Amino acid sequence: MKKFLALFLVLALVMSSLAGCGGTKESAEEPGKTDGPELTVGFIYIGPATDGGFSEAQDRGRQAMVDYFGGKVATLVAESVPEEKQSVKSAAINMIDQGATVIVGTSYGFMDALEELAGEYPDVKFIHFSGNKMNDTNFGNYFGAMEEPRYLAGMVAGLMTKSNKIGYVAAFEYTELLIGINAFTLGARSVNPNAEVKVVYTNAWVDAANEKAAAEALLAQGCDVLEQHCDTTGPQIAAEAAGAYAIGYNLDSRDAAPKAFLTAPIWKHEAFFIKSFEEIMAGTWKPESYYGTMKDGYVGLADMSDLVPADVQAKVKEVQTKIEAGEFPIFVGPIKDNKGNIVVPEGTTLDRAGIWSMNYLVEGATGASQ
Amino acid sequence: MTAFLAAAIIAGTPLLFATLGELITEKAGNLNLGVEGMMLMGAVMGFAVGLWTGNPFLALLGAIGAGALGAAVYAVLTVTLRANQVVTGLTLTIFGSGFASFVGKSFMGVPAPASVKAIFSTMEIPLLSSIPVIGPTFFKQDIFIYFGYLITICASLYLWKTRKGLNLKAVGENAAAADASGINVNLYKYVHIILGGALCGLGGAYMSLVTIPVWQENVVAGRGWIAVALVIFASWKPSKALIGAFLFGGLNILGFRLQSMGIHVSQYLVDMIPYLATIIIVIISTRKSRKEDMGPGDLSVPYFREDR
Numbered sequence: 001m002k003k004f005l006a007l008f009l010v011l012a013l014v015m016s017s018l019a020g021c022g023g024t025k026e027s028a029e030e031p032g033k034t035d036g037p038e039l040t041v042g043f044i045y046i047g048p049a050t051d052g053g054f055s056e057a058q059d060r061g062r063q064a065m066v067d068y069f070g071g072k073v074a075t076l077v078a079e080s081v082p083e084e085k086q087s088v089k090s091a092a093i094n095m096i097d098q099g100a101t102v103i104v105g106t107s108y109g110f111m112d113a114l115e116e117l118a119g120e121y122p123d124v125k126f127i128h129f130s131g132n133k134m135n136d137t138n139f140g141n142y143f144g145a146m147e148e149p150r151y152l153a154g155m156v157a158g159l160m161t162k163s164n165k166i167g168y169v170a171a172f173e174y175t176e177l178l179i180g181i182n183a184f185t186l187g188a189r190s191v192n193p194n195a196e197v198k199v200v201y202t203n204a205w206v207d208a209a210n211e212k213a214a215a216e217a218l219l220a221q222g223c224d225v226l227e228q229h230c231d232t233t234g235p236q237i238a239a240e241a242a243g244a245y246a247i248g249y250n251l252d253s254r255d256a257a258p259k260a261f262l263t264a265p266i267w268k269h270e271a272f273f274i275k276s277f278e279e280i281m282a283g284t285w286k287p288e289s290y291y292g293t294m295k296d297g298y299v300g301l302a303d304m305s306d307l308v309p310a311d312v313q314a315k316v317k318e319v320q321t322k323i324e325a326g327e328f329p330i331f332v333g334p335i336k337d338n339k340g341n342i343v344v345p346e347g348t349t350l351d352r353a354g355i356w357s358m359n360y361l362v363e364g365a366t367g368a369s370q
Numbered sequence: 371m372t373a374f375l376a377a378a379i380i381a382g383t384p385l386l387f388a389t390l391g392e393l394i395t396e397k398a399g400n401l402n403l404g405v406e407g408m409m410l411m412g413a414v415m416g417f418a419v420g421l422w423t424g425n426p427f428l429a430l431l432g433a434i435g436a437g438a439l440g441a442a443v444y445a446v447l448t449v450t451l452r453a454n455q456v457v458t459g460l461t462l463t464i465f466g467s468g469f470a471s472f473v474g475k476s477f478m479g480v481p482a483p484a485s486v487k488a489i490f491s492t493m494e495i496p497l498l499s500s501i502p503v504i505g506p507t508f509f510k511q512d513i514f515i516y517f518g519y520l521i522t523i524c525a526s527l528y529l530w531k532t533r534k535g536l537n538l539k540a541v542g543e544n545a546a547a548a549d550a551s552g553i554n555v556n557l558y559k560y561v562h563i564i565l566g567g568a569l570c571g572l573g574g575a576y577m578s579l580v581t582i583p584v585w586q587e588n589v590v591a592g593r594g595w596i597a598v599a600l601v602i603f604a605s606w607k608p609s610k611a612l613i614g615a616f617l618f619g620g621l622n623i624l625g626f627r628l629q630s631m632g633i634h635v636s637q638y639l640v641d642m643i644p645y646l647a648t649i650i651i652v653i654i655s656t657r658k659s660r661k662e663d664m665g666p667g668d669l670s671v672p673y674f675r676e677d678r
Contacts, residue, residue, distance in 0.1 A: 217627045255479065
């Protein structure tokens with residue numbers, strides 16, 4: 001019996017090694033026949049790829065990019081990676097082991113891990129969303145001029161409000177969000193000088209119930225249009241329940257609250273992915289600090305819903321055309337902060353660096369600002 | 371003001387269900403830190419069943435079933451196999467959040483059917499709702515919240531007015547003594563752990579079906595942990611759990627209300643208050659050292675019959 005078993009095991013071993021040989025032979029012949037991907041890119045998300053907001057916007061960009069290249073670019077995805085150096089590094093190294101030569105990290109907190117990796121893997125390119133670190137060889141970053149579509153969203157809100165009170169549910173009080181609030185407020189007041197924007201911070205990017213509660217507090221103060229800079233549809237649901245209007249963020253989310261949804265400032269990450277990966281495949285890529293505008297097609301305004309009357313749509317589209325042509329800067333002096341001080345003098349237009357050093361709220365916005 | 375109070379009740383209701391669930395579990399001598407996970411399991415299954423069948427009652431059964439199933443796994447591990455309760459509970463939390471993301475992936479951003487939402491719309495209780503302040507706060511709410519009041523009363527009566535409740539407390543205080551007096555310790559533990567899980571599942575379903583009737587990622591967002599703290603805050607009494615849940619619910623939304631009125635308090639500070647309050651309550655109750663305000667004697671101690 002034992003002999004039998006030994007014989008059987010030896011046979012099994014021989015068979016499997018033969019099968020293994022066959023496998024390698026086959027794959028050795030393959031490359032000539034089929035087109036393997038030219039480039040493998042690893043994507044690291046902070047949340048699930050279907051979170052309905054931030055990570056989903058990145059993932060839709062990834063999908064659109066893959067469709068565009070039609071098999072030339074393969075992707076690997078790591079979802080729900082926490083902002084811890086070790087987690088980010090192991091996710092990235094795992095992808096590099098699987099053949100990825102480009103790593104895209106999509107959360108601010110991934111920055112230091114990506115910087116270290118860029119030093120450890122000089123042949124791999126690292127691209128980071130929203131960060132401010134880069135090097136000359138293999139580490140770049142990307143972000144977008146979300147202030148442009150936010151300005152337009154502000155116009156929509158300013159024209160739609162009847163109480164002249166607009167609510168703004170924001171996640172945290174720091175520069176990125178202050179820029180959005182300010183652009184939105186300037187847009188609203190450009191068409192409605194009496195409009196007032198009330199800001200409530202929720203202290204979390206993803207907390208549907210709290211975002212709804214914050215929205216309800218704003219609605220109780222008489223706000224009849226809500227805008228948000230946080231990642232769930234909670235504010236839109238609150239607005240719909242109260243018979244008010246809402247503007248989304250990240251993605252076109254009109255199905256969640258169809259009776260409230262007006263429009264949304266959205267990301268179109270594919271514009272950057274397609275451009276960069278084309279450059280990488282052509283060998284012309286250099287690390288950059290990309291700042292995509294509406295002109296680049298990187299950020300945009302979702303199609304306005306039927307709740308927005310035609311004359312309002314026309315007014316907004318007029319400015320939209322100018323912004324898309326690159327002829328309409330958002331932050332043009334004179335701009336006062338909400339304490340009455342002039343923060344941008346007349347004749348000055350804020351450049352990217354000027355925009356990203358904001359630490360105030362403009363006149364017409366009420367809320368904390370750092 | 372009444373709008374704020376009514377909103378506080380809504381914010382506190384998921385906490386109430388979860389706190390009662392954890393309270394009953396702890397009364398059986400088991401510390402289940404999987405509340406967050408069971409809430410998420412209940413939230414996703416309640417939503418999924420509601421979406422598939424369009425029937426709100428089946429949705430609630432789905433939530434109860436999911437919470438109970440999570441708790442049943444915990445019960446097998448900690449009661450029969452006597453695994454470490456803290457570790458098992460934490461595992462359940464991690465499992466539950468993964469489970470919710472996994473199941474919810476296909477209907478992210480999808481709203482609950484109108485037939486499900488309709489049953490949970492506001493329902494005034496005649497007479498009671500016309501009492502000033504109290505009426506609009508407590509009795510102009512949805513049916514789920516009234517069910518919460520009912521469960522609280524039932525839990526109080528059960529624990530202090532029935533023999534089974536007395537037996538349960540005996541199991542939690544001193545399992546060996548309870549066993550000696552002929553109480554089936556493991557059966558009591560199993561039944562109440564599973565019951566507790568079912569209540570946590572209901573708490574989660576309140577968030578996914580009533581608070582935000584659109585499926586979202588991580589709807590529970592840490593409220594399971596507040597529930598664990600609330601059990602201590604309530605010194606293991608359902609009536610105090612009700613007060614605590616609504617108080618914490620109110621604190622949860624207080625910051626937003628103040629901000630919208632132009633009073634700027636840091637939301638970080640507001641978010642700390644529930645935990646700070648719990649620490650203070652723990653200090654006070656320890657100082658008074660009244661036995662009934664302390665946790666069950668055998669809490670988180672696995673019971674080995676042979677060790678007696």
